[in-house]
Amino acid sequence: MTGIGDAARRGFEPGMRFGRYEIVRRIGSGGMASVYEARHVDLAKRVALKTLHRWLALRADVVQRFVQEARTASRLDHPHVLGISDIGVEHEVPFMAMDLLEGEELAHVLHREGPLPATRLADLLLPVISAVAAAHEQGILHRDLKPENIFLARRRLRGEHPVLLDFGISKVRDGDTSGLTAADELLGTPPYMSPEQVIDGMAELDARSDQYALGVILYECSTGDLPYRNDDSIPDLLRMIARGGTRPPSARVSTLPRAFDALVLRALSVAREARFPSVIELGRALLPFASPLVQAVWAEEFGARDSPIPALAKARRGPGVAVTVRRSELDVIPCLAERDDAALDQLLAVAPASRVAAGELLFEESTTATSCFFLLAGEVEMRRGDARSTVRAGRILGGAALDSGALREATAVVRVDATVLELDRDVFASLSESQPALTGAILDRLALIAVRRLREASIRLEELSRSGPRRPRELAHLRLATAEWSVSLDESAGPSRRRPL
Amino acid sequence: MRLDADILQLAVQLDRADVEALRVCFRGRQYRAGQTVFREGEPGGFLLLVSEGEFTVTTRSAGNASSVIGRVAAGELCGEMALIDPAPRSATVTARVDTIAWELGHDALEVLRRNAPGAARAVVQASLRTVAARLRRLGERVDREALT
Numbered sequence: 001m002t003g004i005g006d007a008a009r010r011g012f013e014p015g016m017r018f019g020r021y022e023i024v025r026r027i028g029s030g031g032m033a034s035v036y037e038a039r040h041v042d043l044a045k046r047v048a049l050k051t052l053h054r055w056l057a058l059r060a061d062v063v064q065r066f067v068q069e070a071r072t073a074s075r076l077d078h079p080h081v082l083g084i085s086d087i088g089v090e091h092e093v094p095f096m097a098m099d100l101l102e103g104e105e106l107a108h109v110l111h112r113e114g115p116l117p118a119t120r121l122a123d124l125l126l127p128v129i130s131a132v133a134a135a136h137e138q139g140i141l142h143r144d145l146k147p148e149n150i151f152l153a154r155r156r157l158r159g160e161h162p163v164l165l166d167f168g169i170s171k172v173r174d175g176d177t178s179g180l181t182a183a184d185e186l187l188g189t190p191p192y193m194s195p196e197q198v199i200d201g202m203a204e205l206d207a208r209s210d211q212y213a214l215g216v217i218l219y220e221c222s223t224g225d226l227p228y229r230n231d232d233s234i235p236d237l238l239r240m241i242a243r244g245g246t247r248p249p250s251a252r253v254s255t256l257p258r259a260f261d262a263l264v265l266r267a268l269s270v271a272r273e274a275r276f277p278s279v280i281e282l283g284r285a286l287l288p289f290a291s292p293l294v295q296a297v298w299a300e301e302f303g304a305r306d307s308p309i310p311a312l313a314k315a316r317r318g319p320g321v322a323v324t325v326r327r328s329e330l331d332v333i334p335c336l337a338e339r340d341d342a343a344l345d346q347l348l349a350v351a352p353a354s355r356v357a358a359g360e361l362l363f364e365e366s367t368t369a370t371s372c373f374f375l376l377a378g379e380v381e382m383r384r385g386d387a388r389s390t391v392r393a394g395r396i397l398g399g400a401a402l403d404s405g406a407l408r409e410a411t412a413v414v415r416v417d418a419t420v421l422e423l424d425r426d427v428f429a430s431l432s433e434s435q436p437a438l439t440g441a442i443l444d445r446l447a448l449i450a451v452r453r454l455r456e457a458s459i460r461l462e463e464l465s466r467s468g469p470r471r472p473r474e475l476a477h478l479r480l481a482t483a484e485w486s487v488s489l490d491e492s493a494g495p496s497r498r499r500p501l
Numbered sequence: 502m503r504l505d506a507d508i509l510q511l512a513v514q515l516d517r518a519d520v521e522a523l524r525v526c527f528r529g530r531q532y533r534a535g536q537t538v539f540r541e542g543e544p545g546g547f548l549l550l551v552s553e554g555e556f557t558v559t560t561r562s563a564g565n566a567s568s569v570i571g572r573v574a575a576g577e578l579c580g581e582m583a584l585i586d587p588a589p590r591s592a593t594v595t596a597r598v599d600t601i602a603w604e605l606g607h608d609a610l611e612v613l614r615r616n617a618p619g620a621a622r623a624v625v626q627a628s629l630r631t632v633a634a635r636l637r638r639l640g641e642r643v644d645r646e647a648l649t
Contacts, residue, residue: 250641254641254645255641257637257641258637258640258641258644259637292627292630400633403626403629403630403633406637409640432619432622436618436619436622437618439622440614440618440621440622440625443622443625443626443629444585444625446629447585447625447628447629447632448585448586450629450632450633450636451582451585451586451632452586453636454582454632454635454636454639455582455586455588455591457636457639457643458591458639461639461642461643461646462562464646465646472647475643475646475647476647478643479640479643479644479647482636482637482639482640482643483640485636
């Protein structure tokens with residue numbers, strides 16, 4: 001007959017009692033703990049029982065971290081963080097009872113399926129980013145984000161349900177557990193460590209370090225490879241991380257959109273200041289890549305309502321001076337002309353008008369697009385790479401924002417003092433309830449512009465592809481026109497094919 | 502055929518009246534594998550929302566050779582350009598496998614605009630999203646063209 005002490009050393013057998021639980025089977029074992037499927041005897045509820053290895057139970061710091069993991073996760077109480085229902089010590093073995101999940105780690109999915117399309121990845125990671133954001137809100141850093149710690153639970157009827165695991169080395173800022181890791185102790189998983197984690201030690205970490213790890217996960221899952229890899233030497237790998245400069249994801253998987261490149265590379269910036277201000281902003285940039293259903297689910301959390309991005313704030317409060325616009329001034333925009341007064345009054349009430357001086361920035365490439373601009377007067381120069389195009393009054397700038405809120409693909413600089421009306425994407429959505437005809441007309445106009453731009457650009461690309469030697473200037477202008485619909489191809493060099501919009 | 506679920510692919514926030522209006526206006530169509538849905542150059546006046554199966558999109562180049570430029574899977578739209586801006590079809594669409602789709606004509610969209618603006622808006626917004634995605638892909642093609 002074996003005692004519970006022997007079992008604790010060797011692992012628990014099916015049918016064995018463990019306090020209020022009965023062991024069903026061993027699920028797995030790692031360096032720190034084993035995980036069992038167990039049944040709460042009184043409640044007849046199936047749980048996952050995580051038991052700390054007995055030899056580690058003698059180390060106070062390890063036990064404290066184990067307890068902290070349980071407390072952190074239960075404190076978060078987030079639908080995408082693994083739930084903890086019980087904690088204790090049984091036969092000198094610290095344990096915690098957790099939700100029993102069926103499914104697999106994101107790492108397994110990646111290994112089996114290879115690179116994931118941007119849409120699937122966005123669908124899977126937005127809930128995880130929400131969980132990380134909830135932790136940050138409570139002053140908790142995860143510090144070990146990686147595909148192995150993201151579990152895709154299978155839920156009947158609802159499909160994959162991402163769950164964030166393992167707050168084992170999390171850190172609570174300003175909490176009583178700050179002394180759990182020594183300042184010179186290197187914790188985490190090297191490929192996912194941020195440059196500051198590699199260079200500056202633990203005391204320097206903040207929420208942007210977790211954001212960097214999310215950037216690594218996005219990179220790895222979209223390309224099938226890590227941004228930095230050195231299987232032979234961890235010190236060399238850490239030096240690569242500290243130096244930065246990985247290739248964009250689309251250089252490895254050509255079908256990935258440039259806007260996706262931009263958000264991943266921003267999260268992977270060596271300088272923390274160059275990353276998104278928060279993981280919520282990262283989620284906001286990722287949201288447009290998600291499927292329509294997932295976009296709808298996460299629109300409230302990652303929408304732009306609460307914290308306008310710096311570029312927008314600049315456009316509203318920096319270079320622009322608030323002005324009052326008369327209804328008649330809106331006539332220059334075709335979809336606003338001859339609309340009824342009440343509808344236009346309501347539009348003017350929610351869309352701020354400003355006068356922006358020549359030389360000032362209206363919006364910048366690679367920033368999140370959350371609004372479009374109606375150019376009522378003046379001129380704006382659109383820029384992308386070496387391409388330049390002047391847009392005159394009557395056009396809608398940055399119109400793609402009303403649909404997707406993706407990253408801007410061009411920069412807009414005022415060329416001749418301009419009057420603009422800025423329409424926020426969320427405001428547009430709410431306006432559509434009270435003014436369906438007006439917002440419908442705006443959408444119709446944007447759709448018409450986009451369709452004509454697509455037709456023109458397809459024809460022009462076909463022409464350029466057939467025309468022998470490469471014509472970089474024309475290609476650059478064509479690229480600008482596909483990125484920013486207000487740029488007409490008819491204003492570039494080359495024959496005019498259709499009526500300009 | 503699961504019209505309600507397919508309609509919700511367009512916009513999940515539609516209210517019951519809008520879903521009902523779309524249900525009335527969308528017509529179910531079945532295509533056998535290999536069947537032509539519409540041809541490049543034909544007048545276009547309807548869009549299709551794929552419910553089951555898949556379409557293949559092809560165009561003819563200057564040398565008259567046909568090349569596949571895309572596929573339209575379940576939950577995706579095709580033909581939306583002609584619905585927004587009536588013009589000859591820019592590509593030929595054929596059913597790659599037996600396919601079920603919902604058809605919405607230009608006249609039906611006008612009916613929706615007058616009677617169920619929220620439903621019309623959902624159709625236009627879904628179309629805009631599809632066109633915007635194609636513009637992004639075209640932009641990426643331009644990038645590749647510039648590099649070669």
